[in-house]
Amino acid sequence: MFRRLPEVAGDAIPFTIDGRPASARAGDSVAAALLANGVTTCRNTPVSGAPRGPYCMMGVCFDCLVTIDGTGNRQGCQVRVAPGMAVETQDGKREVER
Amino acid sequence: MTATATGTGTPSRPDVIVIGGGLHGCSAALHLSMRGVRVLVLEKDHVARHASGVNAGGVRQLGRHVAELPLTVAAMALWHRIGELVDDDCGFESHGQVKVAETEAELATLHARVAELRALGFSHEEVVGRDELRSLVPAIADHCVGALVSRGDGAAIPFRTTFAFRCKAIALGARFQEGGAVTRLARRGGLWSVETADGARHEAPVVVNCAGAWADRIAAQVGEPVPLEVIAPMLMITARVPPFIKPVVGATGRTLSFKQFPNGTVLIGGGLLGRAVRDENRTELDFAQVSVNARTVWDLFPAMRGATIVRAWAGIEARMPDQIPVIGPSGTEPGLYHAFGFSAHGFQLGPIVGRITADLITGGATDLPIAAFRIGRFAGAAGTIAA
Amino acid sequence: MSGQATRFDFDIAVIGAGPAGLAAAALAAGRGASVVLLDEQAEPGGQIYRAVTETPVRDRKVLGPDYWHGAELLGPLRDSGAVHWPGSVVWSVARPREDGPRKDGADGPRRIQIGLSRNGVAALLTVRHVIMATGALERPFPIPGWTLPGVLGAGAAQVLLKTSGLVPSGATVMAGSGPLLWLLAWQYLQAGARIDAILDTTPRENWRAALPLLPGFLRSPYLGKGMKLMLEVRRKLTVIGNVTGLRAQGDGVLKSVTYSRNGVEQRLPADTLLLHQGVVPNLNLANATGCAQRWDEVQRCWRPTTDDWGATSVEGVALAGDGAGIGGARAAEEAGRLAALDALHRLGRIDRTQRDEAAAPFRAALDRALTGRAFLDTLYRPAEPFRVPADDTIVCRCEEITAGAVREAVRLGCSGPNQAKSFLRCGMGPCQGRLCGPTVTEVIAAERGVSPAEVGYYRLRPPVKPITLAELAALPKTEADIDAVLKH
Known part of the structure; x- marks a missing residue:
């Protein structure tokens, strides 16, 4: 669980997590925004179905893979949140069309 | 498990020395061991380090050279009970292989192929039309008009397969020495003397050359140069996706090998070449060519366009000018047998060629026709094409 | 061209x-x-x-x-x-x-x-x-449960602080060793963030080995500051030393951290566990x-x-x-x-002379910056059980391969990471061995009783970061196409 420091200002950026409205701040990666919104689990692994969440925050562990605006397997920590972005947590093997 | 190096003073003395720990070397070792022959396998790196460990894993009769047809059919019978041979299923699954025609003209060439095979007495390939292609491969692009199908074909996991052959051969008494390249091969008084880079020396009445992309160097040492070309076919693999395709799919008008593993990853290859740096055990990829391969998949499997490619690689393989291997006794020396130059389609033949080699060594003959693969067909030809 | x-x-x-x-x-x-x-x-x-x-x-x-x-x-x-x-x-x-x-x-x-x-x-x-x-x-820190959501690298937590002003809330445990762990704890102190405990896994014997190198460290113009900062953290936070046997536990998400100290097992409730044992x-x-x-x-x-x-x-x-x-x-x-x-x-x-002359001040500065590094390397060398974990610990996070499976592959004849990779698929996932390579090397070396230098490392393959098939298929082929793509 993470919280914002009180000094952090800036406009709220609206986006959605699995269709639910959520709010991020300029400069947040998708993974940071998930944690800031209390979402610690972002996918289930395609191997065993075990839950995973962001681990490295620098693009090396691939545990924060999510579907962003319909494109699957994106590294949440490497993509910045944009207004209106649709972020979906991933369940196992993502669909091949996405 | 691995034989300890023998100092040059006291050579080890097996019945047969197999040079090369790829699938063909391991298969020869296995079949010989099954007959009670004492085998030593010398591998310069480790078992399945090159082509045998990193190939596409296609177990394919489809589209083979006519000279290979009796062998490929016999090999297929072994694949369908591979577990009995090596105590492991090698990841083998048989969902057929499909060669897609994108145009009516391509389809016509496939019909001609089936007619040719029928005339030769083979019936494992058949042409299917648009509808049956879609029932076999629902994800195929709309423009494809039909396909050539070999229903008994399939795919296996290359490293696991080669490793299983190695383990079974060891269980039957074969010894493996990994990590020392053969530096010298000479025949004295009816015995081969084989020296390796780690300083060991071994002697045996019989040597088998299964050295793959390095086999020309072994052959050259006994005065039979062969025009072997070193190639590096490139492959790439995707992250896991849900199961959507069972057979292995190729194309008629362009190069492709496309299949999904049971774990969900999709392997894309087909023989586009990178660069092989044989002396450094290295390959270099050519992404402009990888891109051509990706474009083929983009055209034939629209659903794959968003798939992520997680890795690409190339193995080091040997290709002969006529695209068929060298199998059989040396043309210059007694007690020497060759099995190499499979020209990027030797994986399926592995189980049977080891048996053929064992037949030749233990009985002096084999019941399968191998005349087309004799090394003497290159006599007088130039030596190595590329290093 | x-x-x-x-x-x-x-x-x-x-x-x-x-x-x-x-x-x-x-x-x-x-x-x-x-x-x-x-x-x-x-x-x-x-x-x-x-x-x-x-x-x-x-x-x-x-x-x-x-x-x-x-x-x-x-x-x-x-x-x-x-x-x-x-x-x-x-x-x-x-x-x-x-x-x-x-x-x-x-x-x-x-x-x-x-x-x-x-x-x-x-x-x-x-x-x-x-x-x-x-x-x-960050060096992989393979312990049971390190794949649970709620377990992050300390470096990852620091990225969250720098980019987003995010600090842990709820029960928070930091564990491991190394300068970054102490720096992050100090930054959290300055920011007023809650840390329930720091579990220090630095092996006691490392101090003995590092002590002869201390004079060099104390000459460092940069590193001495780290020592002050660590002392401040030790004064103000709960620091538990000589920790072994670390485990993260929870059903689907982190709930607690178990550790051993002097042979006694303890459990701390935790919503967030931040792991660190140096960088590679x-x-x-x-x-x-x-x-x-x-x-x-x-x-x-x-x-x-x-x-x-x-x-x-x-x-x-x-x-x-x-x-x-x-x-x-x-x-x-x-x-x-x-x-x-x-x-x-x-x-x-x-020319060579110009290069060498221009380099002189940078080389001197480099030497100064590296002063004392040997002390840190020796003191913060991670304890062996955290580099060579027990059989039940996942080492390859992508393919979920345990240390035990790697050891079994070694017993079957896989003598190095590349054979283990082909045999088990460890290191074949999207991270391409970044999170398992050092561990797999050390597990195989320990099992064989040889140096990691002898067992080698993964041969890694491009693309080193995944790309989509569509991107690859559309790779521009001509100079003009390349220009058109790159100018954006």
């Missing part, structure tokens, strides 16, 4: 915009070379100076003066004329070999080809010289490019082999900063400048 210069005709590509890359690009471009600085992030700084241009943490005492030093590297970069392409994911670097006819039929000097993606479009960029400044990543070179790109590498027994990691200028075994490819071996941010900066001077020399822009 048409012979006609493309719009994107760079002498040098610098890969990575951390301290080494920023310094290298600024120096090379400042001396007239055309330089492109390629970096995955949206803003320069690398991980150590992450978000230094835009962090929402305005109170400068929270992140501390060493962090804000990063901002001083940006002015020289701006003034140098180097072209900075943020958001560039480099997935391949290759040097076509000199032998054999070129497939494209062109002549002229061989160049280095860089595969990169920007904004979802891939292209191949050719340059004459490459300086990789790929930095470090991020060598995937260099490895996939074919750069030779060696095992560093002191730092217990593989590092690409480089000369005094950062030159690797691949002609025209240099490596600067922590990617070539851990030396810290200040050392990285100087190594970047040295690599840039050598690049200018190799490109014929300065």
Whole structure:
């Protein structure tokens, strides 16, 4: 669980997590925004179905893979949140069309 | 498990020395061991380090050279009970292989192929039309008009397969020495003397050359140069996706090998070449060519366009000018047998060629026709094409 | 190659915009070379100076003066004329070999080809010289439960602080060893964040081994500050030393942390567990490019082999900063400048004497920055059970392969990481061994009773970061196409 420091200002950026409205701040990666919104689990692994969440925050562990605006397997920590972005947590093997 | 190096003073003395720990070397070792022959396998790196460990894993009769047809059919019978041979299923699954025609003209060439095979007495390939292609491969692009199908074909996991052959051969008494390249091969008084880079020396009445992309160097040492070309076919693999395709799919008008593993990853290859740096055990990829391969998949499997490619690689393989291997006794020396130059389609033949080699060594003959693969067909030809 | 210069005709590509890359690009471009600085992030700084241009943490005492030093590297970069392409994911670097006819039929000097993606479009960029400044990543910390959501690297938590002003809430445990762990704890103290406990896994015997190296450490102009900061953390927070047997537990998400101390097992409730046991070179790109590498027994990691200028075994490819071996941010900066001077020399822009004269102050600064490093390396060498975990611990997070499975593969005859990879698929997932490579090497070495140097490391393959099939299929083939893609 993470919280914002009180000094952090800036406009709220609206986006959605699995269709639910959520709010991020300029400069947040998708993974940071998930944690800031209390979402610690972002996918289930395609191997065993075990839950995973962001681990490295620098693009090396691939545990924060999510579907962003319909494109699957994106590294949440490497993509910045944009207004209106649709972020979906991933369940196992993502669909091949996405 | 691995034989300890023998100092040059006291050579080890097996019945047969197999040079090369790829699938063909391991298969020869296995079949010989099954007959009670004492085998030593010398591998310069480790078992399945090159082509045998990193190939596409296609177990394919489809589209083979006519000279290979009796062998490929016999090999297929072994694949369908591979577990009995090596105590492991090698990841083998048989969902057929499909060669897609994108145009009516391509389809016509496939019909001609089936007619040719029928005339030769083979019936494992058949042409299917648009509808049956879609029932076999629902994800195929709309423009494809039909396909050539070999229903008994399939795919296996290359490293696991080669490793299983190695383990079974060891269980039957074969010894493996990994990590020392053969530096010298000479025949004295009816015995081969084989020296390796780690300083060991071994002697045996019989040597088998299964050295793959390095086999020309072994052959050259006994005065039979062969025009072997070193190639590096490139492959790439995707992250896991849900199961959507069972057979292995190729194309008629362009190069492709496309299949999904049971774990969900999709392997894309087909023989586009990178660069092989044989002396450094290295390959270099050519992404402009990888891109051509990706474009083929983009055209034939629209659903794959968003798939992520997680890795690409190339193995080091040997290709002969006529695209068929060298199998059989040396043309210059007694007690020497060759099995190499499979020209990027030797994986399926592995189980049977080891048996053929064992037949030749233990009985002096084999019941399968191998005349087309004799090394003497290159006599007088130039030596190595590329290093 | 048409012979006609493309719009994107760079002498040098610098890969990575951390301290080494920023310094290298600024120096090379400042001396007239055309330089492109390629970096995955949206803003320069690398991980150590992450978000230094835009962090929402305005109170400068929270992140501390060493962090804000990063901002001083940006002015020289701006003034140098180097072209900075943020958001560039480099997935391949290759040097076509000199032998054999070129497939494209062109002549002229061989160049280095860089595969990169920007904004979802891939292209191949050719340059004459490459300086990789790929930095470090946190050493894997394989313990039971380390894959549970709620368990993060301390470095990851620091990125969250720098980029987003996020600090842990709820029950928070930090565990491990190394300077970054203490720095983050100190930053959390300044920020008023809650830390329930720090579990210090530094082995007691490390102090004995490190003590003879202490005088060198105390001479360091930079590192002594770290000691003060650690003492402040120890005064104000609960620090539990000599911790062994760490486990993260929870059903689907982290609930508690269990640890052993002096043979007694204890349990702490935890919503967040931040793990750290030092950093190792991020060598995937260099490895996939074919750069030779060696095992560093002191730092217990593989590092690409480089000369005094950062030159690797691949002609025209240099490596600067922590990617070539851990030396810290200040050392990285100087190594970047040295690599840039050598690049200018190799490109014929300065002669050997000019290079050597210009290098003298940077080399002296590099020596100063590395003073005391041996003490840190020795003191913070992770305990063996955290490098060579028990059988039930997952080592490969992507393919969920345990240490026990790796040991079993060794018993069957897999003598190195590449055989284990082919046999088990460990290291074959999207992270390409970044999170399991060091562990798999050490597990195999320990099982065989030989040095990691003997068992080797994964042969890594491009693309070192995944790209989509569509990107690859649309790879522009002509110079004009490449220009059109890259100008965005």
